[in-house]
Amino acid sequence: MIKFGTGGWRDIIGNGFVERNVRIVAEGLFILMQNMKRATHPVIIGYDNRFLSKEAAVWMTEVLAYHNIKVEFINKPVPTPLIMYMVMDKGYDWGIAITASHNPAEYNGFKVYGEDGAQLNVAASNEVIKIINGISIPAKVPAPNTSRTVAIARSAMVKPRPIPIPSKIDLPTVFLPANISARPKIIQLTVISARKTPRLS
Numbered sequence: 001m002i003k004f005g006t007g008g009w010r011d012i013i014g015n016g017f018v019e020r021n022v023r024i025v026a027e028g029l030f031i032l033m034q035n036m037k038r039a040t041h042p043v044i045i046g047y048d049n050r051f052l053s054k055e056a057a058v059w060m061t062e063v064l065a066y067h068n069i070k071v072e073f074i075n076k077p078v079p080t081p082l083i084m085y086m087v088m089d090k091g092y093d094w095g096i097a098i099t100a101s102h103n104p105a106e107y108n109g110f111k112v113y114g115e116d117g118a119q120l121n122v123a124a125s126n127e128v129i130k131i132i133n134g135i136s137i138p139a140k141v142p143a144p145n146t147s148r149t150v151a152i153a154r155s156a157m158v159k160p161r162p163i164p165i166p167s168k169i170d171l172p173t174v175f176l177p178a179n180i181s182a183r184p185k186i187i188q189l190t191v192i193s194a195r196k197t198p199r200l201s
Contacts, residue, residue, distance in 0.1 A: 002132050007119025010100045010109025013051055017108045022056045026063035028132035029096075029112065032124065035131075038093045038115075039069060046074040046083045047098035050108050053077070057098045060110070080111060088117040 002009060002021060009025055011017040033039035045061055047053035054077075061071045072092075074083075080097045087095035095113040103109075112120045120128070 002129070004120075004125045004129050005109075007113070007125070008097075008109055008111035010103055010107050012106050013108050017052070017056075019055075019059055022059045023063050024135050025110075025132055026060040027135055028128050029060075029094075030064055030067045030069065031131045032128045033069070033094065035127070036124075039067075041091075041093040042070040042072050043094040043096065044072045044074070044083065044086055044090070044092045045096045045098070046078045046080075046086075048080065049077045050098075050100060050105070052108055053098045056108065056110070057096075060096060060098070083111075084113050084117040087113050087115065091115070 002011075002016070002025060011021070030039065033043075043064055045057050047057040057073065061073050064071050080099050080101070083095045083097040086092070093115050095117070097111045097113070098108070099111060100107040100109045101111070114120065114124075
């Protein structure tokens with residue numbers, strides 16, 4: 001049985017995390033997108049450096065593309081927060097990051113993000129679990145020899161857009177709201193200390 005955790009699924013590579021299960025999960029996500037009437041806009045998929053991450057991203061792309069979902073695929077390892085950022089920045093309905101987050105190296109999985117860049121809520125997670133575990137017949141899932149050909153025509157490679165980072169950060173503004181008239185001295189001292197702390201090698 002496939003189980004969802006915080007905003008996605010993760011399992012041991014070669015045990016639960018195998019191609020068949022990734023394809024089943026992708027099929028379940030497609031059904032969820034249909035049920036939520038959010039299966040018309042492109043989905044962005046990225047992956048990290050874990051073993052089988054890129055392959056899993058391709059498997060998921062193939063299944064979604066088979067169902068006429070346009071997939072924009074980041075063809076290089078990227079950090080998970082970048083997927084969240086690009087969902088909001090580009091207006092995608094969904095973002096999928098192939099990753100197992102903080103789990104040990106023998107795990108892999110993925111996280112799913114909605115149009116607001118936030119991970120799946122509990123209600124959506126519970127719904128997709130029911131859908132996925134109801135897909136008991138492998139024939140319902142597009143086979144690689146069918147979905148792979150379709151994916152070539154219905155997916156596109158995209159370059160990740162870097163998250164803009166300010167060149168100079170005003171620490172007092174970061175640490176203290178602007179509407180506080182009397183700033184506590186202890187925080188002022190903390191900010192001053194942070195500014196003068198030498199970089200550690």
